[in-house]
Amino acid sequence: xxxxxxxxxRKELLVELRTLESVPxxxxxxxxxxxxxxxxxxxxxxxxxxAAGILWVTLLFAAILGINRLFVADAEEGGxxxxxxxxxxxxxxxxxxxxxxxxxxxxxxxxxxxAFALLLLGPPLGQALPGLLGVLALGDLGVAAIGTLVAALAxxxxxxxxxxxxxxxxxxxxxxxxxxxxxxxxxxSAHHGGPSARWLLTLGLYDLVFGLIAYALFDFLLEx
Amino acid sequence: xxxxxxxxxxxSTVAVMTAALALVFFYAPLEAEQGFLQKIFYVHVxxxxxxxxxxxxxxxxxxxxxxxxxxxxxMRSYVAIHMSLIFGVGTLITxxxxxxxxxxxxxxxxxxTLVSFLIVFLLYATYQPLRFAIEDPERQARYASVFAITAxxxxxxxxxxxxxxxxxxxxxxxxxxxxxxxxxxxxFVVSLVAIALLYTTLCKYELTAKHARAxxxxxxxxxxxxxxAAAPVRKGRSAAPTTLRPAAMMxxxxxxxxxx
Numbered sequence: 001x002x003x004x005x006x007x008x009x010r011k012e013l014l015v016e017l018r019t020l021e022s023v024p025x026x027x028x029x030x031x032x033x034x035x036x037x038x039x040x041x042x043x044x045x046x047x048x049x050x051a052a053g054i055l056w057v058t059l060l061f062a063a064i065l066g067i068n069r070l071f072v073a074d075a076e077e078g079g080x081x082x083x084x085x086x087x088x089x090x091x092x093x094x095x096x097x098x099x100x101x102x103x104x105x106x107x108x109x110x111x112x113x114x115a116f117a118l119l120l121l122g123p124p125l126g127q128a129l130p131g132l133l134g135v136l137a138l139g140d141l142g143v144a145a146i147g148t149l150v151a152a153l154a155x156x157x158x159x160x161x162x163x164x165x166x167x168x169x170x171x172x173x174x175x176x177x178x179x180x181x182x183x184x185x186x187x188x189s190a191h192h193g194g195p196s197a198r199w200l201l202t203l204g205l206y207d208l209v210f211g212l213i214a215y216a217l218f219d220f221l222l223e224x
Numbered sequence: 225x226x227x228x229x230x231x232x233x234x235x236s237t238v239a240v241m242t243a244a245l246a247l248v249f250f251y252a253p254l255e256a257e258q259g260f261l262q263k264i265f266y267v268h269v270x271x272x273x274x275x276x277x278x279x280x281x282x283x284x285x286x287x288x289x290x291x292x293x294x295x296x297x298x299m300r301s302y303v304a305i306h307m308s309l310i311f312g313v314g315t316l317i318t319x320x321x322x323x324x325x326x327x328x329x330x331x332x333x334x335x336x337t338l339v340s341f342l343i344v345f346l347l348y349a350t351y352q353p354l355r356f357a358i359e360d361p362e363r364q365a366r367y368a369s370v371f372a373i374t375a376x377x378x379x380x381x382x383x384x385x386x387x388x389x390x391x392x393x394x395x396x397x398x399x400x401x402x403x404x405x406x407x408x409x410x411x412f413v414v415s416l417v418a419i420a421l422l423y424t425t426l427c428k429y430e431l432t433a434k435h436a437r438a439x440x441x442x443x444x445x446x447x448x449x450x451x452x453a454a455a456p457v458r459k460g461r462s463a464a465p466t467t468l469r470p471a472a473m474m475x476x477x478x479x480x481x482x483x484x
Contacts, residue, residue, distance in 0.1 A: 157357035170344070171347065171378060174386075178385065209381060217374065220290055
């Protein structure tokens with residue numbers, strides 16, 4: 001199992017490194033979205049609720065770009081067939097893809113969060129960073145689990161570019177609720193404490209449940 | 225196969241519906257604050273409860289489908305979700321009317337139940353497009369089941385998350401039947417039973433109709449000759465599963481032979 005996941009993961013990252021199809025696009029999209037928010041809201045600096053909302057919406061939509069592309073190469077170039085011919089556990093693919101998506105999101109945030117601090121965020125990033133990292137990590141786990149399941153569900157349909165986001169957005173709403181509520185005190189100008197434990201717990205539980213659901217159901221998407 | 229007991233079910237539905245309406249209009253007292261408007265509670269809340277239970281039931285039937293690979297479970301899951309979507313539209317409309325009447329706005333964001341219902345509804349609204357977008361019937365059934373299970377699990381989780389997100393919850397009639405006066409609680413329970421019966425009856429009608437149509441199609445194909453029994457022709461725009469199991473086709477053939 002571990003060897004299979006490792007091999008799949010190496011293949012995914014190698015493909016991404018050679019084609020650079022997803023991550024640069026996602027990062028660029030996020031930075032552009034911050035600029036769009038600046039003009040749409042007519043604000044030079046944001047903090048608190050508004051900052052948390054902008055950050056999470058931007059990350060979410062950038063993530064959806066990655067989710068949409070996650071399985072496209074496998075569906076079009078016969079990656080699924082090759083994988084199904086190999087005598088390995090099918091959950092390995094779920095795990096490899098989820099870790100791939102997680103890596104994409106981490107790189108995305110490596111670009112997007114400093115860009116956000118530079119372009120829009122009022123309070124300095126340094127004081128917000130420790131709290132924000134935890135919230136982002138929990139949010140990323142959930143996005144990776146749900147995103148992988150939804151991407152696999154949508155990729156072999158006729159309208160996959162449409163269905164992927166339509167399926168993913170409502171499922172990701174609780175993550176936005178948890179993420180935005182947890183990070184808004186961290187991003188407030190009058191800094192008061194870290195993210196509330198209640199929201200971190202909610203995010204963690206949601207991640208866990210959807211991780212299990214994705215694990216239980218993924219095999220059924222890979223049967224033909 | 226599905227038509228058994230349909231008449232008794234229909235009659236009892238009509239009877240309980242009549243009783244519920246009579247209780248709502250003649251028995252339940254007027255609420256002190258909202259007056260006549262509060263009567264919509266007896267339609268809105270049962271509709272919402274039945275729709276949500278239908279969504280979850282669709283998920284459970286989908287689990288059955290994935291376990292047994294019996295397409296009839298996929299059909300049941302489809303019908304349950306389809307009917308719940310229709311009830312969901314009713315819930316949103318009656319909810320909006322109620323909100324407009326009591327708070328003066330068509331939509332309020334600080335009512336967690338309404339908001340989470342909208343999110344669930346938006347998710348399930350992609351169920352039919354998902355089915356449409358997959359050609360192969362077997363894969364369509366499998367993918368739809370995966371969706372139905374995921375979404376069925378999402379229903380309670382989403383309610384918890386949205387309820388947490390609102391700072392305060394309106395301590396009104398939605399708080400459950402415990403704080404209702406006895407006549408109101410009785411009326412509410414009868415309304416709930418009535419709407420649940422209506423849901424069951426409509427589901428049964430749809431299942432029966434779909435099954436009868438599939439059998440008819442099989443017989444017609446048999447009449448046209450065995451050679452013409454190639455691809456099932458889909459008429460009209462419907463995302464309904466066109467499952468005629470090999471077994472069902474056999475019975476259709478057998479009865480056809482008996483007839484001849």
